Amino acid sequence: MNDMTRFTSFEPAVAAPGLTGSFGLAPIGVVVSIAGSASRALLDRAALAVAAGDEDQAVACAGQVGGQIKMRIGSTWIVANVRSLRLDDAMGTAIAAEIDFLGEGDEEKLTGKLYNFRRGVTRYPSPGAEVYPVTTSDLKQVYAADDRAHVSIGTVYPSKDIRATLYVDSMLGKHFALVGSTGTGKSTSAALILHKICDLAPEGHILMIDPHGEYSAAFKGNGHIMDVTNLQMPYWLLNFEEHCEVILTTQGSERQVDADILAKCLLAARGKSRLGQEISKLTVDAPIPYLLSDLTTMISNEMGKMDRAGDTAPYLRLKTKIDEIKADPRYGFMFSGMMVADTMASFLSRIFRLPSDGKPISIVDVSGVPSDITAVVVAVLSRMTFDFAIWSRNEPQRPILLVCEEAHRYIPAGNENSSSVGRILGRIAKEGRKYGVSLGLITQRPSDLAEGVLSQCGTIIAMRLNNDRDQAFVRAAMPEGARGFLDSIPALRNRECIICGEGVTIPIRVCFDALAEDKRPASGDPLFSQLWRDTGGEDAIIQRTIARWRAQGK
Numbered sequence: 001m002n003d004m005t006r007f008t009s010f011e012p013a014v015a016a017p018g019l020t021g022s023f024g025l026a027p028i029g030v031v032v033s034i035a036g037s038a039s040r041a042l043l044d045r046a047a048l049a050v051a052a053g054d055e056d057q058a059v060a061c062a063g064q065v066g067g068q069i070k071m072r073i074g075s076t077w078i079v080a081n082v083r084s085l086r087l088d089d090a091m092g093t094a095i096a097a098e099i100d101f102l103g104e105g106d107e108e109k110l111t112g113k114l115y116n117f118r119r120g121v122t123r124y125p126s127p128g129a130e131v132y133p134v135t136t137s138d139l140k141q142v143y144a145a146d147d148r149a150h151v152s153i154g155t156v157y158p159s160k161d162i163r164a165t166l167y168v169d170s171m172l173g174k175h176f177a178l179v180g181s182t183g184t185g186k187s188t189s190a191a192l193i194l195h196k197i198c199d200l201a202p203e204g205h206i207l208m209i210d211p212h213g214e215y216s217a218a219f220k221g222n223g224h225i226m227d228v229t230n231l232q233m234p235y236w237l238l239n240f241e242e243h244c245e246v247i248l249t250t251q252g253s254e255r256q257v258d259a260d261i262l263a264k265c266l267l268a269a270r271g272k273s274r275l276g277q278e279i280s281k282l283t284v285d286a287p288i289p290y291l292l293s294d295l296t297t298m299i300s301n302e303m304g305k306m307d308r309a310g311d312t313a314p315y316l317r318l319k320t321k322i323d324e325i326k327a328d329p330r331y332g333f334m335f336s337g338m339m340v341a342d343t344m345a346s347f348l349s350r351i352f353r354l355p356s357d358g359k360p361i362s363i364v365d366v367s368g369v370p371s372d373i374t375a376v377v378v379a380v381l382s383r384m385t386f387d388f389a390i391w392s393r394n395e396p397q398r399p400i401l402l403v404c405e406e407a408h409r410y411i412p413a414g415n416e417n418s419s420s421v422g423r424i425l426g427r428i429a430k431e432g433r434k435y436g437v438s439l440g441l442i443t444q445r446p447s448d449l450a451e452g453v454l455s456q457c458g459t460i461i462a463m464r465l466n467n468d469r470d471q472a473f474v475r476a477a478m479p480e481g482a483r484g485f486l487d488s489i490p491a492l493r494n495r496e497c498i499i500c501g502e503g504v505t506i507p508i509r510v511c512f513d514a515l516a517e518d519k520r521p522a523s524g525d526p527l528f529s530q531l532w533r534d535t536g537g538e539d540a541i542i543q544r545t546i547a548r549w550r551a552q553g554k
Contacts, residue, residue, distance in 0.1 A: 025112075026050070027130035028063060029097070031071060034124050039080070041069070041131050042088060043095045051133050061158050062133030063097065066488045066509060068142075070114065070134050071125045077114045078104045078121055079134060079142060081507070084487065102506040105141060114138045119505055136162070143508065151196035157496065157509035164499070164510040168197060171459045171503030172401055172438040175429060179446045179474055180463025185495040185512065187405075187523040189463065190442050191218040192515045194361060194403065198222050204360035205353050207385060208403040209378055213367040214521040215405075221518075224353065227365035228333040234343060235292070235335045237380055239285040240266065241420045245376050247321050258314045265298035265318075266290075275342065289342050292335070296322055330370045334377070348388060351381065352400055378410055379421035386428050389435035399436035402428065407441040408448040422450070429456040447473040459503035464492040478507075485509060 028051055029043035048063045061067045065085055070077045080099040088096040101124070105117035114137075134142075136159055143156050145165040156162040178193075180186040195218075198204065202222075208215060216225045238246065240263055248258050267283075269290040270276045276288045296319055303315035325335050348354065351362050369377050385402050392398070404410060410421045428439050429452070441457065443449055447469040454460075454477045462478075465471045475486050478500050485498045485507045492498070492509075500507035 025059075025132050025135070027132055028069070029095075029131040031125050031127055031129045031131060032096075033127060039099050039101070039124075041080075041097045041099055043085075043097050043131065045093055045095060048095070054133075056136050057158050057160070058136045058139050059133040063095070066157075066485055068102070068134040068139070069097075069099065069131050070138065071129045071131050072107065073123050073125050073129070075107045075109070076104050076123070077107050077138075078125060079114070079117070079138070079506075081485065103142070105138075114141050117142045117144070117505070142506065146505075149200065151193070151200055152513075153193060153196060154495075154510045154512040157511055164504075164508055166193070166196075166459075166499070166503045168200060168503075171501075172197075172399070172440075173433055174458025174502045175433070175439040175441075175456055176459040176461065176501075176503060177407075177441040177443070177446070177454055177457040177477075178461045178463070179443055179465065179470070180497070181466045181470070182444050183494070184463040184492070186442065186444065186463055187214055187521045188515055189461070189495065189497065189512050190403075190405070191215060191519060191521050192512055193461075194219075195222075195515070195519055197401075198360050202358055202360055203356050204401070205356065205398055206361040206401045206403065207351055207353075207381065208361060208363050209381060209405060210363050210365045211367060211374070211406045211409065212523070213365045214523040215363050216365055217522040218519050219361055219363055222359055223361040223363050224350065224359050225363050225365065226350070228368040231333045231364065232339065232343070232347070233334050233377065233380065234289065234339040234347065236270075236289045236339070237287050237344065237347070237384065238376070239287075239383065241285075242376050242379055242383075245379075245420060246325070246373055247318060249317060249321055254314070258318060261299070261302060261314055262318060265295055265302060268298045269294040287344060289340055291340060292322060292326055292337075328370075331373070333369070334373075348384070351384070352388065352398070354398060375410060375419055375421045378404070379419070379424055382421060382424045382428060385437055386424060386432065386435070389432070389437045393435065397436050399438065401438045401440060402432075403440040403442065405442045407443045407453075408445045411441075411450045411453050413448055413450050426450065426453055429453045446470050446477075449473075451477075457501070459499065459501035461497050461499050462486070462489055463497045464494070465489050 026047060028047040029041050031039065031041050033040040043063050051062050052060050054060045062069055063082065065082055067082050068079055069082060070079050078101060080101045083098040083100055086096050088094040101121045103117055103119040104121055105114040108115055139156060139159060139162050143162055143164065149168045150165040151168060152163045152165050154164045156164045178186060178190055194206065219225070243262060243266060244259055247262060248255055250258055263284050270284070270286060270288040271282050272294050273288055273290050276282050279286065282288065299315050299318050303312050306312050325331050351364065353360055353362055364381060366374050366377055382402060385400050389400065404425065411425050412422065425439070428437055432439055441453070446454060447467065460474065460478055462474050465474065471489055478486060485500065488509065489498060495512045497510050497512065498507065499510055
């Protein structure tokens with residue numbers, strides 16, 4: 001005998017839709033097995049066909065993958081998400097649904113409506129419990145924002161008027177990741193979320209590392225924009241490890257010899273300055289201003305102590321590299337002779353927006369930074385964020401949000417500890433929240449991101465992912481209850497996403513709000529068919545481009 005013989009109320013449901021069952025809603029199936037977070041229900045195809053014609057969009061979508069259903073235990077409604085569907089019998093009358101329980105809410109005695117929804121389940125339903133479609137009024141209760149600080153970012157699928165909210169403190173307190181393939185609206189969605197956070201907290205402190213120069217256009221009004229022309233990052237802020245990445249050119253045992261010489265000479269150069277002389281136990285990592293000429297002088301002095309000419313090769317390598325960097329105008333934003341003064345206070349004030357002056361976000365455009373030191377610049381900014389939080393523990397707390405676009409470039413899978421930037425971002429992911437540093441990672445290739453870092457993100461915002469490896473990677477990082485939503489990731493439209501984790505009450509599918517043109521990043525796709533019709537002025541275009549190219553943007 002088929003399980004569907006237990007559906008005693010389906011015939012009236014088909015005959016008179018909307019008039020049977022509990023408070024005007026007909027049941028659409030029964031629970032057949034319970035297994036912790038994931039269970040199984042049998043849905044009646046005829047009842048689903050009736051529900052599909054309902055005016056209520058939520059009822060019409062009942063029983064679909066990613067949709068919600070509910071069941072009653074006493075005076076409590078339990079809400080579950082449909083993970084997968086398959087035909088259960090040869091007659092085609094029953095559909096087996098794998099379901100994940102999301103949470104529960106109280107039942108209003110007079111109307112039977114759900115209210116006071118909360119995550120988690122106190123009591124599970126018994127096999128045989130009737131399954132009902134979730135209504136729009138139920139969803140409004142499920143997704144209603146509570147008193148915690150939150151931002152509204154879009155509408156909950158499939159409704160048009162139920163607002164989707166992110167709880168800012170929970171999302172930032174345990175880091176977040178925004179993932180999605182190229183062209184899905186990832187940059188615009190990131191800008192939308194950051195704009196909403198800036199509107200909520202105009203005195204906030206957000207540092208965004210922008211590798212492509214996309215976000216400068218989006219935050220002209222409420223952000224401080226920095227690039228190689230005005231970044232003015234002093235070279236002496238680099239710690240010893242970062243100095244090595246910039247100056248050392250060798251590998252293996254030779255690199256260790258060079259590093260030992262650099263450490264000795266760098267410490268001596270730092271100690272020569274007035275600030276360095278005031279510190280009794282000076283270390284090679286201390287951010288003390290020093291002159292590059294002092295460093296090369298120290299190297300020359302050490303080289304003079306050598307007995308044989310063959311011993312001077314490491315010293316010559318270091319001097320040559322330092323002279324190259326000083327002479328190269330591309331490095332001027334960091335290694336200029338003007339960077340000697342102690343500008344650490346003003347630099348920290350600018351990049352961390354302390355005070356914010358109504359511009360809570362600083363955008364650091366590193367697109368003009370030479371590619372060989374881009375990772376070092378990102379490492380310095382990230383480490384300064386973490387070190388500032390550590391050394392200001394006894395001060396009034398000023399939490400900082402560090403947002404890293406194209407995160408897979410800096411924390412690659414497999415060898416995240418091979419570079420200073422990978423190590424510091426990995427450390428922020430593990431320990432940052434203890435010190436008030438939040439990490440926001442944006443990437444189009446989550447499978448290329450270090451797995452340990454993604455798993456530290458308490459909130460994951462997943463847009464459409466076309467690659468199987470990326471989908472599997474995100475699935476592994478998401479909680480068990482979100483699996484039904486994850487199966488719809490390949491089918492998401494542009495500006496749609498799945499959000500799960502600390503920033504939301506339960507996993508939700510969201511359609512992001514449209515963002516005003518002047519608040520969007522400059523990341524739109526070129527319209528080839530239209531732009532290829534434009535002709536004329538090519539010679540001037542080429543001449544201007546060559547001039548900028550040769551001047552390296554100066």
